[in-house]
Amino acid sequence: MRKFIAEVSEKLRSHEHKLTSRRECILCILLENKDKHLSAEEVYNLVKQKSPDMGLATVYRTLELFCEFNIIHAMDFGDGRKRYEFGDDSGDGHHHHHLICEKCNKIIEVNEDLLEELENRITNDYQFSISNHHLKIFGICKECMAKSNNKQ
Structure with a gap:
């Protein structure tokens, strides 16, 4: 530190x-x-x-x-x-992605680059140089799903 x-x-x-x-x-x-x-x-x-x-x-x-x-x-x-x-100071322009629970607002990090293939297609098909991207996926986390299932 x-x-x-x-x-x-x-x-x-x-x-x-x-x-x-x-x-x-x-x-x-x-x-x-x-x-x-x-x-x-x-x-x-x-x-x-x-x-x-x-x-x-x-x-x-x-x-x-x-x-x-x-x-x-x-x-x-x-x-x-x-x-x-x-x-991310790796310098490769890739950041982790986030899963956001719509019930409890928990934010879960996904440390995989899930968009590499899409970026390659965009670069080749549109001659567009991508410097960065952010992906946020909204839904319900497993803890909130379990709570909902227990109430039923």
Whole structure:
């Protein structure tokens, strides 16, 4: 974690920004919850436990700054709120996909590139250079299906 924080600090410094103690606190919250897709409000609520004097505006500005430098990515999962996750720095332009439960709002990551064949066809048939894609599939997770089956 310290190595990643140092890398973020260097990235910000190279663009004439600093990793202030408040920004580092927000980054640590994101790192501690990297398996979740937190909204700005959720980040704020977690940050308040460690730094009660930090304001919501600081959290929003920091998240936007981190997005600007591709430290994190903002996603909308259909609930009207941006949620944040760390990006894939592999450089190949491929990201994981998401399954979103319409009952409990659980977000499940699918770490396979399911669109490679489609991308190849688009590139060849339309002479279109794809730089990125996002796939969100909405449905009902197995836990919510089990709850529904138990009620019947």
